[in-house]
Amino acid sequence: MSPYFLLVPILLPILGGLSLFFLKIPEEDDHRRNVLLETIVLLTSAAVWLCLLFVRHKNAEVYSFIRGFSIEFRADGLGSLFAGMVSLMWPLVMLYTFDYMRHDKGKNKFLAFYVMTYGVTVGVAFAANMTTLYAFFEMLTLVTIPLVSHYKNHDSMFAGRKYAAYTIGGSGLGFFTVVISTLYGENGNFLFGGSMRGGSVSLLLALAFAAGFFGFGAKAAVFPLHGWLPTASVAPTPVTALLHAVAVVNAGVFAVMRLVWYVFGPERLIGTPVQVVCLMAAVFTLVFAAAMALKERHFKRRLAYSTVSNLSYMLFGVMLLSPAGYEAGMLHMLFHGIIKMSLFLCAGAFMHNTGNSYIYQVNGVGKRMPVTFVFYTLGGLSLTGVPLFCGFISKWNLVMAGLSAGTPWGIAGVAALIVSAFLCAMYTLSVSVRAFFPIEGTDWYRDRADVKEASLLMLAPIAVFGIANVLLGIWPQPVVSLIHTIASGGF
Secondary structure (H helix, E strand, C coil): CCHHHHHHHHHHHHHHHHHHHHHCCCCCCHHHHHHHHHHHHHHHHHHHHHHHHHCECCCEEEEECCCCCEEEECECHHHHHHHHHHHHHHHHHHHHHHHHCCCCCCHHHHHHHHHHHHHHHHHHHHECEHHHHHHHHHHHHHHHHHHHCCCCCHHHHHHHHHHHHHHHHHHHHHHHHHHHHHHCECCCECCCCCCECCCCCCHHHHHHHHHHHHHHCCCCCCCCCCCHHHHHHHCCHHHHHHHHHHHHHHHHHHHHHHHHHHHHCHHHHCCCHHHHHHHHHHHHHHHHHHHHHHHCCEHHHHHHHHHHHHHHHHHHHHHCCCHHHHHHHHHHHHHHHHHHHHHHHHHHHHHHHHCCCEHHHHCCHHHCCHHHHHHHHHHHHHHHCCCCCHHHHHHHHHHHHHHHHCCHHHHHHHHHHHHHHHHHHHHHHHHHHHHHCCCCCCCCCCCCCCCCCCCHHHHHHHHHHHHHHHHHHHCCHHHHHHHHHHHCCCC
């Protein structure tokens, strides 16, 4: 199969989303619009898997600028993991989105950008060099700003501006890294083990790496560039679930993985001051954000702070600069995506069905929405790191990687992971206790017969992610083996 087939899952959803602006489908014609968009998304996912099966490790150069700057695509191990992960999640969350957005205004515009984001995310995954990654990284910001500010009230518009300022500003730092890595390396191409020339880290290269870590890390919400993510929780739940728990934020972690393992190289960075600075930033972020999550009283903002914390779990693993740390970081990228997707969808179903948004308003809702909050509880147990759930697998691997590093900052990271896990148990499972065992006199739903279980279109994705959370906790070996192969430079 031609390597240019890699363009199909990138262009198909982008052109499909754009078509909504020209087809003039009436806002009230949900059936025609939904069938069209779900078909586009399913075809895109099928195209992704055809690429993973038949076009891996083949380069497709689209356009070359000067001195190595080019737009080029390639499906290697890390890119295949990210693209495959997104391709399995997007069709399910589209079903949830159709029901969640049923009564909203501006559905055509929202869903158009939502589907276009799928193609841009695949472009990030299949980028073969720093120039291409940067181009699609910027496009990812531009197509998601309308989603964050969808409701167009004061809070939404403020969240959209804040999101743009943080992520575009971060990309400004990243541009410096793109230029240096292209001029001083193999045209910025992604080669496992690193593509930069020379064996040591000069001051220029150290600054370039730090700029890339914090610049691209803005999407991964690393401190002090984390503030946009909790604010963006005012967006509709399909945005906060798929984009702010998987696609957008994982694109930031993915870019850092590319910088470390495919551009600069871990052997060049290990033991340098820039490693310590970036590692300590991740360690501080994961504890700080967990503490902020415990303090937060808004349901989705609490989960957003939890995402900030868990993204730095991944960055901690990557910045250990060991194969074990890289493997653990990838595992947590995948497993956290599954867990947090389930948690966000459960929170969205609660908010959609009750009209309430705060933690104290959860009291007693478990009797009205038992299935939703059983799956929420399973997600909370997994995120805490309880055995028999997939979150335990990735967190255990992170702890082992930190201990095996044998460095003070590795040990500090392990201590931070343990503290964060205790905080996580408190800020997730306290919600379950409120839902099923409210203190007498605090049940908000004793007389609320109108509050019912989430619809089938909402429950189906919640159930799939919830079941995957359990199955991957009991039988993780195939996924662990695959990621071990990727972390070793294979696949």
